[in-house]
Amino acid sequence: MDTITVEELAIPAALDGPDAADFIESVAVSSAVEVDAYGTPEMAITADELLPSYRNQQYEPKRLFVIRQDGRIVARGVYHWVTGEPDVAWTDVRVLPEHRGRGLGSAMAAHLVSLGRAQGRARLATYVPSPDRQGRLDRLWSPTGFGSLPADNPEVRFLLVRGWTLEQVVRGSRLALPIPEADLRRRLDAAVLRSGPRFVRHHWADHTPERWLDDMANLYTNMSVEEPSAGLDEPRDEWSAQRVLDTEANNADRPDVRLLAAVEDAVTGHLVGYTELAVPRDLSAPVSQRDTLVLPGSRGHGLGLLLKLANLVTLQRDHPGHPAVLTFNAEENRPMLDVNEALGFVPIGYEGAWKKVLSYPASE
Incomplete structure (x- = not known):
């Protein structure tokens, strides 16, 4: 198998510069994964929508990583945190569906966890869509008691075996206009x-x-x-x-x-x-x-x-x-879900909110 290299991308100042092509391609990977997970093109996002949040390095610093195959970006990862908050950081790993099962997600996830340890973080958090297209009966329930995910989904098994715990289920909803x-x-x-x-x-x-x-x-x-x-x-x-x-x-x-x-x-x-x-x-x-x-x-x-x-x-x-308004809410947030349902929002998919507690060797 070819060596897997995780590469950090510089965040471009604008999308019309010579250093913006990789950023645009990385966003296309993320967008394709969202569209595939939710089964609707309405989940697509563009680079010009996303770039401002990556430039917000003063308050919410972000680092962007990619993996290439044959010169093409096929996986991307994000590591970010809030300035002044020493305990928690957020990670996000996306691999194009046709490139899964080759160790790319594992390599990216391990790299982001290593960044958390290098910063001395106590825990990491991530939000991962979990499609339920076949109505699977074996469920992993949220510890809140609200919502569940298909227990045999690949992303669920991936996270569990790497020491992540499901903490919450988030509902994606759509209001037709x-x-x-x-x-x-x-x-x-x-x-x-x-x-x-x-x-x-x-x-x-x-x-x-x-x-x-x-x-x-x-x-x-x-x-x-x-x-x-x-x-x-x-x-x-x-x-x-x-x-x-x-x-x-x-x-x-x-x-x-x-x-x-x-x-x-x-x-x-x-x-x-x-x-x-x-x-x-x-x-x-x-x-x-x-x-x-x-x-x-x-x-x-x-x-x-x-x-x-x-x-x-x-x-x-x-x-x-x-055509619509899209929104996301925790399944246990019944007051807000009541408001949304009264307005006419209907569920379109779910994602898990996961946590990984980082351990460190005892000092000698």
């Missing part, structure tokens, strides 16, 4: 009535108004710990107003529009919830439902449903023509 306008408006009016006059909605695209920078930093920080993460022990990711500005500047050339709806508590004058949609310029591509959060002290007023309905109204008014 358009939603009848009259129904959407009727439901939004009902949600406004339920929430009452205390909560005031605000909307913007791409750039957070200056008055809300500190509040959005607080919401983003809380999102990192309020989203259910089971046994992954996701770390608290601290945001500041400057980080919000830096992230928006970094995303300025993304080929999508970020629609954000937020809700203010009129008593305190602070934002207590938000939701975000990423809307591609390509009308054939689906919209991505990003994070949604209502702070614990403001729950029980239907604000999550209110925010999502309001943002869908903005989406269909200002950016009509997309």
Whole structure:
């Protein structure tokens, strides 16, 4: 068998430079794996959508690795972490379906684990799609008690034999568009009535108004710990107003529009919830439902449903023509799944959230 070489790629500053071809090819590998796993071209992602997150080295550093065969990139791996968080890092391994079973995934996975050990990480996390196309009966259940994966799937066996443990099952869901306008408006009016006059909605695209920078930093920080993460022990990711500005500047050339709806508590004058949609310029591509959060002290007023309905109204008014909205939620996150199901989201696939605890030789 040929020697397997794991090669690190430099992150290009832009996609029109001479060093961008490998990055573009690596994204195509990742996209092909997602499309194959979920069985829909709507899971495809483009290099210009992904590049800004790789340039965000100040706050969320990423390292990108590939394996080539006959000069072609056939596998890629990502290792990333959050600045200031010493315990956990995230990994991602993708191998083109037609090149599996040749040791490429094993080589890439071992390389990423070695990086975690070199950094002294306590644990690693990864999210891996698990197709269930044949309705297999032998299941691996999440320790949360919500959701399961086909136990004999290749990726499940791959992770288990290498010491990873399943911590959570994540559901991918799809909302077909358009939603009848009259129904959407009727439901939004009902949600406004339920929430009452205390909560005031605000909307913007791409750039957070200056008055809300500190509040959005607080919401983003809380999102990192309020989203259910089971046994992954996701770390608290601290945001500041400057980080919000830096992230928006970094995303300025993304080929999508970020629609954000937020809700203010009129008593305190602070934002207590938000939701975000990423809307591609390509009308054939689906919209991505990003994070949604209502702070614990403001729950029980239907604000999550209110925010999502309001943002869908903005989406269909200002950016009509997309086929669907896609979103991902932990199976144990029943409150958010209730909101999504009420809106009409239906499951399209599942992925496992896995953890590997790293061990180190005892010091002598």
